[in-house]
Amino acid sequence: MTSWSHGYPADSPYTFSFQAAPAPGNLALVCALMGVEWRPAPRMCMIDIGCGRGYTANTLAAANPDWTVLGLDYNPAHIAEAAELAERAQLENAIFIEADLAEMSDAEIDQLPELDVASLHGVWTWVSDSVRAGIVRLLSRRLKPGGIVYIGYNAQPGFGRDMGLQRLFRHLAGGHAGPSPSRAQACLGTIRELYKTNPRNLTTTPLLTRIVDETDPLNAAYLAHEFLTDHWRPVFFEDLLADLAPAKLDFVGSIGLHENTPAYLFSDEQRAIYDTMPEGVMREFFKDICLTRPFRRDVFVRGLRRCDAAAAMDRQIIAACRTAPEASPKFEVPVGSAELPEELWRPIAAALNEGPQSLGRLRSLTPGRNPTAAELVTVLAGTGLALPVLRDSGPTEATTSFNRIVAETYANEGRQGGQYALASPVAAGGLPCSWLEMAVAVRVGQGQSDATALITELLPGIAATELDAIAQKTAALIAANTAIWRRFGVI
Secondary structure: OOOOOOOOOOOOOOOOOOOOOOOHHHHHHHHHHOOEOOOOOOOOEEEEEOOOOOHHHHHHHHHOOOOEEEEEEOOHHHHHHHHHHHHHOOOOOEEEEEOOOOOOOHHHHOOOOOEEEEEEEOOHHHOOHHHHHHHHHHHHHHEEEEEEEEEEEEEOOOHHHHHHHHHHHHHHHOOOOOOHHHHHHHHHHHHHHHHHOOOOOOOOOHHHHHHHOOOOOOOHHHHHHHHOOOOOOOEOHHHHHHHOHHHOEEEEEEOOHHHHOHHHOOOHHHHHHHOOOOOOHHHHHHHHHHOOOOEEEEEEEEOOOEOOHHHHHHHOEEEEOOOOOOOOOEEEEOOEEEEOOHHHHHHHHHHHHHOOEEHHHHHHOOOOOOOOHHHHHHHHHHOOOEEEOOOOOOOOHHHHHHHHHHHHHOHHHHOOOOOEEEEEOOOOEEEEEOHHHHHHHHHHHOOOOOHHHHHHHHOOOOOHHHHHHHHHHHHHHHHHHHHHHHHOOOO
């Protein structure tokens, strides 16, 4: 740890990954579903607090040239990298600031512009009380009335089951020297051997299962940043809400759309108990008791105003980000699966494959029984088949340049996996993809179409015995995605 990091690992960069949750279309969809008035404006100012290496903030800036996107982080290495990427892509609307929110004065906070949107992904439950207080002061002083806030955080009681695992990491890492990722990596052997002995209080959770799986190892930098902070503290929803009270924030709903619909969450017996509870904090706590939800992704607004949820949902426009299949897709939810009957799905799938559609139009395509907008969007968003879109646009100079630079700069990291996205002016955010899909899309946009030549260029060390198979897969990828890349204004 460094003296200025408030107990958070600062000796290695965080993973380079795109977070889709704070994209404005996703925020608008949650608000519409919950009957809360909020719509993205043509010009907005948003801030990514704890922006890390700046990938999400830069993607949003590239996709929205009329917005101002601020990235704040305490780590100067993160800010330097994020600012360099913005400069190379000529994103004049992306501004990155090295800031210690524990130390910022009110006068310094007031120098920031007024904010329409704020995002904190993976920040709140890893930082000290003084940093949390700084976050609340910033939101209190700079978030506009009607402004929206997204917070992704480790939640109790779901993540509480991993508290012993976190403490074990910290004890074991203390016995090793070197950078925090190497110390986290050095813990894994002991943890895996201990797991085999079935220790009574090392609970088998999804995270522990991933950690002990040697065939699919987690990134060492992720483990270090997740577990080696001095202030790893999952929180109850109601405690977070109380801490945010000085900023006058009201809870809207969760980014996971199905989490806002009790019919998808509870058994009949649980639902009977849920229905007796008052709306608000108690019902959210009941969800956290019943569901496997270690990480919550919640949306808040400063000044909640109600609207007609049905009308607001029908106005939302979505576009297929994969070819809609003939068979009705199924989305797994806690009580089984959410799906549309085949006779309802067929006309909806055909319309989605034509282009962007409003939820209202899609619902009107099924005579006799119209699915609710909530049913429809839960399946489409939950299965990753569709994204909300905000505008009609072809590729812009900013998105084209940015996607090319990311594909070139982060090739080594990208080949190892990660969360990538193509900046899309249509989605006003990112179109999720792998690094290889990004690199292929960039080259298709430049006029390249020969899969063999393309793969030889992207993977220069590829063995001749593997080239044909990968080239065939790449040709299939191009055939399946070219129309979608055009639909989202990527090429």
